[in-house]
Amino acid sequence: MDARQRAVGWSIWLAAVLGVSITVSAGIGPVSIHPLAVVKVLLNAVSVPTGIELTGSSIGNALQLPAPAIRWQSPFAYSVDTTYKTIVMRVRLPRILLAAVVGFALAAAGTVMQGFFRNPMADPSIIGVSSGAAAGAVAFLVVPVAVPFGLGLQGAAFIGALLAAFGVYAIATEGGRTPIATLLLAGVAIQAFLGAVIAFLQLHSGDGLRQVVHWLMGHLGNAGWDDVTVTLLTVPVLFGILLAYARDLNVLLLGEEAAHGLGVEVERTKRLLLAVSAVLTAAAVAVSGVIGFVGLIVPHMVRLVVGPDHRVLLPAAALAGASFLVLTDTIARAGATEIPVGIVTAALGAPFFLYLLRSREVHEL
């Protein structure tokens, strides 16, 4: 079957799984809500533009200017308990959607990095993005002077992530060429160095230690609609760019010289893939902290099922990553005391991956 048909088929299937995961997850919590009620709340929230109308807006008392406004209408009006509506729309849905977008971004970036480095151990943080984000966030939490330009915690983490990734790239690049092995080693070294910085800052974090540890273990608890909106606007665009390079990523698996012979501008493509993956990861890590294993294990699991063709693998892994993080975060918040989602992803993901590894006899990329 054609790669595009397979990609569309898997995407539809996995999008449906994601839809079910979101619905089920929104019903789980201290107040249990029947999935049907959740569906009603979600449908009530749907509004479609039905037309444009001109409303007269006045500036002062003198000028009357007609301004266009889009008319929205909600096609559904089920009667649901308003408490349920508040719980789903205000409390649970932002967090669930953020989990979905973050999981999507991490799995997509992880898939690209594993193909890019031709290394099964590669994950989104391999070029120092996560360490950079963590260093930025911890510095923000611990060092009071690190608050220039009115940047929030997310801003500090995002900038730290990009600085680290750019540093690794700059160190590994010589004469316009970036050998992959050098990049890998530079990434490991920078991660180790930033690890030292983070540990040092933690020692001096005093009362902030709890907050620091919480951030470092990955969390989605403070999610608000602002975070969701920002990531929902950036992640799909970046993902689209990666998807456009899926075929080049396949060809790059053959090695750089072969890829050049097959029409791929190797250095330019590598630069672009690195930059987009780094920003994608940074956007995710900035809002959620360091959530491990999603970007490492989900691409492997999906590759075992759909095969190595990135045109199919990339969208499938991204959607599977979204469902995976939605479900693990549901577990993280379902218990009596909430635990950081990073613990759940690692605790569940690693054994499941080991099971796949043993049962499918697959040991390579």
Place this chain on the structure above:
Amino acid sequence: MSEPVLAVDQLSVDLGGSGILSDVSFTADRGELVGLVGPNGAGKTTLLRAIRGSVGATQGRVAVEGNEVSALSARQTGRLVATVPQETRLSFSFSVEEAVAMGRNPHIGRFGTADEEDRQQVQEALADASLSAFADRPVTELSGGERQRVLLARAFAQDTPLLLLDEPTANLDINHAINTLDLVRSVVDEGRAAVAAIHDLNLAARYCDRLVLLTEGSVLEAGVPDSVLTTETLEAAFDARAVVSTDPTTDSPRVTALSDHESADEI
């Protein structure tokens, strides 16, 4: 049609400050299989890399169908030159058909997908390399000879006027080596040009129309196999005593290297 498919003109290549190739000139025409022979380290692989633009020329030029390779994008080069590498990373579980279809990459736009012509070229390449029955098999499950045919098919699917082969028979047993070169010979006879680095002089003599004998980065001798493979040139190039006779079966020159204590009369 006076212009050859490949024209290498006074090409010199330096890598890391030392000269690898100096003043190499030769051409390859449609329907012609040109063999690059010479001792290890003579610059055969570098010459192939320079022809496909992977390494830049210090001096001189390489033109494929009149286009100077150094001025072309990777995509444009990929439509003119296909390479069969000595070995490749085929250790990913792509199917044979997917691996061969990668040869169409230079022909498909960034946002495009394979069209009818792409699919047809892939099917023809699979058939030419006798791989149609293997189309759905993962490349990781193939034998060495079958993998070599996948690489050939990928290059065929690329549908280029010029084909480069780097030691295509180096890792193959004699049966697969002959099959591989027969296959190359047949696509060349259909109107492509090919340049192959081959270390087995007897195979080179048997399958190539012309040979270019490289030593220390320069052309020592070039021409039809009979004129290139002589006791004198072999002594100069390989520093080895050898006897050149005519193979009674294939009628092509046969090179027999002598050890130090053998004399030509004993052969």
